[in-house]
Amino acid sequence: MAVTGSRHRFRGARRTTTVTAVSSFHAIIPAGGAGTRLWPLSRRARPKFLLDLEGTGRTLIQQTWDRMLPLTGTERIHVVSGADHGSAIAAQLPELVNLLLEPSPRDSMPAIGLAAAIIERADPDAIVGSFAADHRIPDPDRFVEAVREAIAVAEEGYIVTIGIEPTEPSTAFGYIAAGDALDGFASARAVRSFVEKPDEDTARGYLASGDHVWNAGMFVARASVLLDSLARFQPELAAGLRAIAATWGTPAFVAELGRTWPTLTKIAIDHAVAEPVAAEGGMAVVPAPFGWDDLGDFASIAPLGSSPDVLWVDADGVARGREGVQIAVLGLRNVAVVQTDDAVLVLDLAQSQRVKDVVALLKDAGRDDLL
């Protein structure tokens, strides 16, 4: 990972819409997640972020790259992924400069934190933003606008999350309870708290309140603020990450990574930093009205449409098949039909979340070839 930091401070970008890249801003793209609820499309060796689920010709990680590029240029995008996926990512993102491969998965805080620690060493005042590799955002312009505001808020020392204004009472996402507006910003508000996936009644209340946004796992902060916060709540983890980062670019890096990485606490950035910092009043949220989906299951990809050559006879749902294969569905409503070279999955879309159970059963049966 070649870190190209800059001591140039970001100032007032929110008032200068002609600025294309924000010179102190680095995007960190953690590319992980088994995506077992999209089996058999997604596999261990072909996780969701490597798929073109919309048929646009760009995979999800490529779309993520495309979204970040106006804010960063190619030099300040950092992808963090498992060692297994290095070559596939490099093939999909030929312009990628900064690819950091984890020796083993340790959840999002170590992944994002290591990239942030490496960026911090080159430029402690750099702003970092982490954005999952496998989300869908149909309106990149509004996304960029929200990130620009988040960067400006992060300049003030906040850890900032971008919260998606809900369009329905979803029970599939966690929520962020927003508090008072922050002075001097178009949309930013304090974060009161992070709340887990609600039941349906609660979700309806959130939607009606106007004070709750979806937690899309997007975090923007000064690198030093992020790591200093982590040092207060998870001191060993922060120290480990900074120790590894200190060897970056030296011959000692591989050995230090190999020694220290396996000792790091497995923890999500939400629990490690976002929730405790929110409790202290140090989190801000930029509520954003752009369309967003984490494409977590077949129900969520159903609106994206089916493959060509699907015949529905008194039937509906979503069907994805191999090229040149005719899929026909007769007399079944709200189903998904998914075909790959080695598997066919048919399900009631209302049970989309349970596809992971199918994968678990295949694993139990020793069918590692299908995972």
Next chain:
Amino acid sequence: MAVTGSRHRFRGARRTTTVTAVSSFHAIIPAGGAGTRLWPLSRRARPKFLLDLEGTGRTLIQQTWDRMLPLTGTERIHVVSGADHGSAIAAQLPELVNLLLEPSPRDSMPAIGLAAAIIERADPDAIVGSFAADHRIPDPDRFVEAVREAIAVAEEGYIVTIGIEPTEPSTAFGYIAAGDALDGFASARAVRSFVEKPDEDTARGYLASGDHVWNAGMFVARASVLLDSLARFQPELAAGLRAIAATWGTPAFVAELGRTWPTLTKIAIDHAVAEPVAAEGGMAVVPAPFGWDDLGDFASIAPLGSSPDVLWVDADGVARGREGVQIAVLGLRNVAVVQTDDAVLVLDLAQSQRVKDVVALLKDAGRDDLL
């Protein structure tokens, strides 16, 4: 078609269970039918009778051959099929001697009648029996026993049908109303009438009566009786068939077949002969208790079981896939999932009869490659 007739009269086989073949008995196997309700397993080029739906290693026409062999030997089995299927049939039945290929499909009476007319020329007293190529009979011994009785009854001048004793009030089959027992036979009865597929209440009444059996389309008669009967009800058709048969084995056959065949009335043997002869009192039925199915749709093949490697999670039904393909079904009851190289069909088994609509839509869409 080499007809190997014999003037040796069959006598008393019903009292001689050690007899293996019945020397004057010829089996006619009409191998036709699009089988569109089993799409995509069955295709124009690969009709149902060429399929091994049970996974036994023997296709339906091979099983039909196996069932007839104890009664006929290889020399007196006659397969009548479309010209398209000649090579596939020859490949599946390497011992087949008598293969008659129709220039075009003209329903069952011309197909069976031409074979019968050719057999009649070699031996007017020969008994012929017609048995579809695509039915399933799990207990061939009981089948053979019923055919032996039908042959004996046919010797008396009757046209004899074998009727299947119903095990449920099926609305998928036509029925035969049986009348008085015939003297001197174990089971044979006069036929009162043939009745169309009933509604469910009527079917329940039939089942309760004990006087109705399923019409399995199995007809046994002396060749001359069959053709003489046809000559009374469809004189031109009988004359045409006998004219073609008269040229069998001569250089004139191909030209005569090409000239006369297209002029023959398209009609089923049921309407051409069985129903009018029944009305005259000349039809007999041998009610038989053997298991039988015409495997007409996916609901009927469901009890035969699924391919290996099917995973049902809160789901049931039948699934047939390509070898080495994992099928998984989640949260759907009573469904069929059928995969071939070029198609995947998923359906509610309760709507199995409507698979032909899917095929019709594909035809309308110009997808002849899939038919």
